[in-house]
Amino acid sequence: xxxxxxxxxxxxxxxxxxxxxxxxxxxxxxxxxxxxxxxxxxxxxxxxxxxxxxxxxxxxxxxxx
Numbered sequence: 001x002x003x004x005x006x007x008x009x010x011x012x013x014x015x016x017x018x019x020x021x022x023x024x025x026x027x028x029x030x031x032x033x034x035x036x037x038x039x040x041x042x043x044x045x046x047x048x049x050x051x052x053x054x055x056x057x058x059x060x061x062x063x064x065x
Contacts, residue, residue, distance in 0.1 A: 002034040003029065014044045017044055018044065021045045028048045028049065029050065031046075031049050032050045034054045036055060036059045037056070037058055038059060039059045040060040
């Protein structure tokens with residue numbers, strides 16, 4: 001199950017998320033089993049994030065329009 005604190009940070013937007021990631025490189029975010037259906041997550045930094053069983057159906061990622 002996703003870390004509620006990490007989800008709250010991401011809910012504040014991709015720019016905020018990426019800034020938090022830049023300031024906290026030692027943290028490997030846990031977003032496991034999170035529901036991102038239809039979300040616009042283009043350019044979000046998910047490097048080393050736990051995304052196991054996260055649902056990205058219909059989510060917009062970098063390069064999509």
